[in-house]
Amino acid sequence: MLVDDARFSGAVIGRALQSAGYKDVRTTNSAKNAIAQLEQRPVSVLIADWLMPEMDGLELAERVRQQDEATNHFTYIILLTAKEGHKALVHAFDHGVDDFINKSAMNEQLLPRIYAADRLASMQNRLLRENQLLIEANQHLKKISLVDLLTGLGNLNYTTDRLEATLTQADSRGGAACYLVIRIDNYSSLKERFDRTVLRETVVAIARRLRQLVRPLDHVSRIGINEFAIITHQPDISQANSSTYRRIYDALNVKAVKTSAGFISIKAAMCMIAANQETGFPTPQRIMSATRSQLEAARSTGRLLVIKWKATPPTPNEAAICGDAPEDDE
Numbered sequence: 001m002l003v004d005d006a007r008f009s010g011a012v013i014g015r016a017l018q019s020a021g022y023k024d025v026r027t028t029n030s031a032k033n034a035i036a037q038l039e040q041r042p043v044s045v046l047i048a049d050w051l052m053p054e055m056d057g058l059e060l061a062e063r064v065r066q067q068d069e070a071t072n073h074f075t076y077i078i079l080l081t082a083k084e085g086h087k088a089l090v091h092a093f094d095h096g097v098d099d100f101i102n103k104s105a106m107n108e109q110l111l112p113r114i115y116a117a118d119r120l121a122s123m124q125n126r127l128l129r130e131n132q133l134l135i136e137a138n139q140h141l142k143k144i145s146l147v148d149l150l151t152g153l154g155n156l157n158y159t160t161d162r163l164e165a166t167l168t169q170a171d172s173r174g175g176a177a178c179y180l181v182i183r184i185d186n187y188s189s190l191k192e193r194f195d196r197t198v199l200r201e202t203v204v205a206i207a208r209r210l211r212q213l214v215r216p217l218d219h220v221s222r223i224g225i226n227e228f229a230i231i232t233h234q235p236d237i238s239q240a241n242s243s244t245y246r247r248i249y250d251a252l253n254v255k256a257v258k259t260s261a262g263f264i265s266i267k268a269a270m271c272m273i274a275a276n277q278e279t280g281f282p283t284p285q286r287i288m289s290a291t292r293s294q295l296e297a298a299r300s301t302g303r304l305l306v307i308k309w310k311a312t313p314p315t316p317n318e319a320a321i322c323g324d325a326p327e328d329d330e
Helices: 007-019 031-040 057-071 086-094 104-146 154-174 188-193 197-214 240-251 284-293 293-302
Strands: 045-049 077-081 099-102 177-185 219-224 227-236 258-259 262-264 267-274 305-310
Touching: 007 104, 007 219, 031 045, 045 057, 045 104, 057 077, 057 086, 077 104, 099 104, 154 177, 154 219, 154 227, 154 284, 177 240, 177 284, 177 293, 188 197, 197 219, 197 227, 197 240, 197 258, 240 267, 240 305, 267 284, 267 293, 284 293, 293 305
Parallel strands: 045 077, 077 099, 267 305
Antiparallel strands: 177 227, 177 267, 219 227, 258 262
């Protein structure tokens, strides 16, 4: 696109570009018209006169940079100028201009600089597109992934799948499906005291300890930044009691975990809900949400809270799976 309030020079430059093989060349005599056109369809190279009424080339460059940022695009900006001197050029570069063509050397410099600008803009926009595709692919992989990258445990997706399978098993073969949620209640205070490395070590240490405490066929997962879950199947719902899982509670609340900053004490709240054919089987989403909603009661009592499922209408909090996806850098 060529932006020049002098129609004659604009027409001359436009003909030169078309003669050089450029088929898609737009011209306009004002910066405001240029912005309106760029909002409809961007360009690779923008050539603009520095001195124009209402909005000059520098202000146009700033507006184009803002637009590029919003649309994930790169526009190579060249100013046409009769100005000389180092200070003028530095001032223009600070406003986002990429190159200059002095009007006195227009015939010799125009096409070589346009060719270079076109190559650079094409390469930059290709990289931007490829980077966006990588971001989208990464987001998709996170959405379908079943593994928590920090601990190697299952994540929230894995938890939902395993809980659904355990509920189905208990429904078809008998026994009880048990869902246990563990929240590290002092995580916020640990975050204030220690750096990210120590926090990661703490989370990994908790994950390893939980792996060691469960049976081979039980499932352990990390469902939030400071939350873990354990899914088990018991032959009888009477075995889903605080005594059965007390060792897990004590292992976290009594024994500190070792990190590079020394031993760190953990305060964990734990709640479990069990369901069998007699109680009826909720959806994974409902049992997950209901269990998590009881964590505050478990924390206030200072003990492992074990509840048998009771079929009730879903509350607003049970409308969806609850849990904060762990951040990669936590």
